[in-house]
Each structure stands twice: as structure tokens, then as C-alpha cells.
Amino acid sequence: MADKIFRVNMTDLSTSIEDVPADWAGHGGRGLTSTIVAAEVPPTCHPLGPNNKLIFAPGLLSGTTASNSGRISCGSKSPLTGTIKESNSGGTSAQRLARMGCKALIIEGQPQDDNWYSLSLTSDGITISKEEELVGQGNFAVVEAVERRFTDKIGILSIGQTGEMQMSAANISVKDPDSHLRSLGRGGLGAVMGSKKIKFIALDAGDHKVDIADPDAFKAANKTFTKALVDHPVSQALGTYGTNVLVNIINEAGGLPTRNFTAGQFDGHEQISGETMHDLIVERGGKPKHGCHQGCVIQCSQIYNDLKGNYKTSGIEYESIWAMGADCTVDDLDQIAEMDHILDDIGIDTIETAVAFGVAMEGGVLDFGDSKEMIRIMTDEIAKGTPLGRIIGNGAANVGKTYGVTRVPVVKNQAIPAYDPRAIKGIGITYATSTQGADHTMGYTIATEILGVGGSADPLSKEGQVELSRNLQIATAAIDSTGMCLFIAFAALDNGACLPALVDMLNARFGISLTAADVTNLGMSILKTEHAFNQAAGFTNLDDRLPEFFATESIPPHDAIWDFSGEEIDAFWNF
Amino acid sequence: MRVQVKLFAFFREGRFIKEERELPEGCTVGEVVDALHIDREEVGVLMLNSRHCQFDTNLHGGDIIAIFPVIGGG
Secondary structure, X not given: OOOEEEEEEOOOOEEEEEEOOHHHOOOOHHHHHHHHHHHXXXXXXXXXXXXXXXXXXXXXXXXXXXXOOOOEEEEEEOOXXXXXXXXXXXXXHHHHHHHOOEEEEEEEOOOOOOOEEEEEEEOOEEEEEEEOOOOOOOHHHHHHHHHHHOOOOOEEEEOOHHHHOOOOOEOEEEEOOOOOEEEEOOOOHHHHHHHOOEEEEEEOOOOOOOOOOOHHXXXXXXXXXXXXXXXXXXXXXXXXXXXXXXXXXXXXXOOOOEOOOXXXXXXXXXXXXXXXXXXXXXXXXXXXXXXXXXXXXXXXXXXXXXXXXXXXXXXXXXXHXXXXXXXXXXXXXXXXXXXXXXXXXXXXXXXXXXXXXXXXXXXXXXXXXXXXXXXXXXXXXXXXXXXXXXXXXXXXXXXXXXXXXXXXXXXXXXXXXXXXXXXXXXXXXXHHXXXXXXXXXXXXXXXXXXXXXXXXXXXXXXXXXXXXHHHHHHHHHHHHXXXXXXXXXXXXXXXXXXXXXXXXXXXXXXXXXOOHHHHHXXXXXXXXXXXXXXXXXXXXXXXXXXXXXXXXXXXXXXXXOOOOOHHHHHHHHOO | OEEEEEEOHHHHOOOOOEEEEEXXXXXXXXXXXXXXXXXXXXXXXXXXXXXXOOOOOEOOOOOEEXXXXXXXXX
């Protein structure tokens, strides 16, 4: 069964199943969503208007037995940044889409009336239905109801109340194997789904399987690849402590942004650390180790229970804990887990929202460390769409403008995550030059600057950082196209057998003969496609800059400032 | 001389989180690692006063050493 493009037009409520254009055949995941956005979305369109499109694509290896290949990409023009956007997530949707033969789902147009809708996809086609019952509901209620209507095997993509209200920080939830949630987190893609008036998308792949051109070669390559992942010590640490193992090391390095980016170390770091979280999870009968998708051999997710031993949240990431914790000076993991659960339910990005709270705290809206008031605002204001709720739900930059705060940590309007670019300079190059606004996952220089994976670089020196960020951004764009979790990169950077095995799997899946150089070229061409879209949307090199305060306010303990010139940053694009 | 030693992740198991230790002058970071019976192969990152350092880095009174296994995230 050849893969197809599934298309939905929400203006006239029509659907079609189309052959894959030759130009798109070699793409998957991010490469495909960005290629389609570049081909079909007018760069100057309003992100929430009828001319923007929302595209979902499984990775090239999603739906196969390849370890860690269950990432789904979602692309669009972002209502938060105004740039092209790709956000990816685990969960069960990538595998469902790939197995039903859907190479990409393109949602275009906009209903002319006030009705809400749902989509249901099978290998036979797409059904559009009016939706009334679940409008106004949070994501957990949506998952429960949709599973009742279909089966508990159904894949689900959904938005919460914030997506319905088209807040710029709204995300799209992806059901995980335990009917909990992962998120297509950044850039306001939930608002785009809300603008199309789609509450949820149900994905039923039936018993279909993905075709493999050379099953024996695929199996052999997957064995080598899996061994490289399992053997790498970073994978083992991720399975024990989750990504939150980073709190203590980033704090020790003086790069943990604290109290709205005014210090690089947080007194309460130990209370919110991965080590403390691991002990609490074990003590309360949760699971320190958990996969966000079937086939994950790293298992960095976890099940976090409350004091009474009942489920509270899962897959709580370092960046979320940092944002609600150090950045807002909250040192209580239970309060952070409660907030994580609420934000997942109402469907809004934890990083953007918590950084927005940090700016609001500086603006005097609430006190630093007041997690009770944060929870009240999330529940009574953001979820209900009050004026204050909308101010925060539209992101950190919006809060800064509203309350006259100048220390606003954003690039292209997207909140800077958990690594201070003054004390860890390479990541600042990634924030500045990423095609999607500030995003650590676009080129994770932390691996080399702090963790000593893939070589080493002095985080307080500018030397080699532009090249490091460039190489990682190119490699990441390629990895994001395969459906692979980015955490394969730790093994890929250190183990020479890992990447060739990944290329072998691509070749065995499709019966092609890619080389490692082809994969690098793919990464370069994706970045250039995304960059060209942004330029056509009106962005220039002057948008590739960090906020002024990073150059004028030094951060303790290293008293570091951001000291890259514009010319040095712009050299990033010399490839 | 007195030096503060901090351990992280599974290096804490059966050892400690943070401890003041009395060490001879001229002692290196690697000697502290060895004295704790931590396999050097398992060490991912060493920091001295919040800057990365090596096993052969010399210590001085009042220094703070942080010893991490190979870890990652993101």
C-alpha cells in the first residue's frame, strides 16, 4: 500500500486522499511538514486565518519496529512567532498515521459558521463530524470520551480550552500508550487547530502494518541501532532520573535561569532535582521509568504520583520543572506536578506559560514563589479566558508588553528555555538563529558544552560555538525527519555504529541507497527551506538576536554577559 | 586543606550528597574521585567552583568539587 496525503478542507468540509508528489517522497516528519508549509502556506498569511494550514506527519521510520521511532511532527505558521513552526512529540499518533498509510495530514481552510468539529481517520479515508459534547472540556476528559466512542486503542490528537480560545501558547495533546498526554508543545499550534474549529482527531490504523522493502536488512540494522542506544550511559541515566537529572548540573554550571533570568543558580535546586524526584516517585509507588511511545528503549518518561499514591502527572520534563520551579522560584515538586497536570489538561505549553508567569511576577501581578496563586490563575483565569488569563496565555512577550517589563526572555516572541545563554553561550546561538524562535531542541549544544557528549566546548567562551550550533541544527533537522526521538543523538555523537545503522534502516524501509552525506544534506536543505519561508514572511538577520538585557545585565555566579556581535551570529547561515 | 565535595545521581548511593573533606595540600580532583571508590570510567563531568575541570586539576583550600556520572537530557 503506497503512502498517501490525506487532505481536509474545513471551509467546504471536503476531504481527499492524494498521491504523494515526487518532491515530497523522500521527506517525513519535520522535513515534510516544513516542505508542505513552504509550498502551500503564503508566508505573510495570518496564522489563525483561513490561509494557514496545519500539517501532521509521522517520521520516515514511524510505524516500523525501529526503536524510538514514534515521533510525530506538526507544522504550520506559528501564531506565537510568526515564523514557520515544527513541533514534535511522542505518543501513539505517529505510529497510527504511518500504519494507516498516511504520509501527511493537511488541514486547510476555516469553517464559515460557529460549529466545532472532529476528524476521524482510517486507512479508508477521513470523516468530519460536528462536535458539541466535548467543546469546553480539558484534554483528559476528551481522551476518556473519545476512547469510549471508539476503542481504547484509538490514537488521539486534541486541544484543551486554551486551543479553543486560540491563545498563542496553546499546544496540541497527543495520547500516550497509557491514555495520558504528551504535547506538541511549542509555538501555539493548538491555537491553529482551534482556528480550524477542530477539537480532536481520532486515528484508527486497524491491523495495518508498514511495508518494509528489505525486512532482513531492516532487522539487522535495528539490532545494531538498539544496542547503541541501550549501551550508552546517558540512556541509562535518562531511564532512572528522567530529563530532570539536569537541574543539578545546570545549576552547578551557573546556567540555571532563576527568578526571571536574574541569577544562574537557584537555592531550591535540590528540592526540584531529578534525584529528589526519583526518590519521591519510588516512595509513592509511581514509575521512574516509562516510555512515551511503544518501542522506546530509553524510557525517560515517568509516572509521578501525589502524596496519597494517586496518579498526578507523567512525562514531566526538566524544562517544565525549571520553568515552573527556578524561573518562578517555586521549590516544591508536588506544586510543580499539580501545575504540569493543569497545563496538560487545558492544553498550553508549560515552558511558554511558566516563563510568562516569571515575567508577570516581575511585573507585580503576583509574588515570586507563589505557586498557589499560579494554580489559581491557571484554573480560574487561563482556563476560563479572563483578560488576565488571556494575557498570560498569549505568552511571555505579551505579558512583558502589558505590564511594562523589559526583562523579557524571548527570541521571535518565543520564551527562552532552561539554559541561560550568558553562562552557556552555544545555546544562545541556537536560540538566536533557530528558524522557530528560542528552542533548545533545535541544536542542543548543552550536550557538548555541559555534558561532555560529542566532544567538549567551554560554555563561557564564544570559541567554536557558532559552528557547534550549526552542525547540531543540521543534524537535528535530519533526525526530526526520521521519527526518531532526539535522545538518540547522545548515542549517535559517541558511538560510530549508531548513525550508519539509522541510515541502513531508512534504506531497508524504502529500498533506497542513502549515504550519511545525503542525510546531512537533507538537514541543510530543511533549514534553508525554513529560513527562506521566514525571510518571505518578513524576518531579517536583525531578528536573529537575543533580547538586549542579556548584553547589559551580567548573571551570577560567573558574572557572564552575552557578547556575540550581530556579524558573528549571522555567520551561522554560511553554509 | 578543607574542600567541599558534591556528588550527583547514582554516585550518591552509599556515599553522600555533600561533604566537607580534609585533604592534603596539592591533592588533585582525580585523587578525590579515587578515594571515593568511583570508577573514573563512569565519571561524565567534573566541575571545580562551577567550571569544568579534569582529573589532574589541583585543588586549593575552600574549593568546591562536583562529580557527575555520564548524564543527559534536554
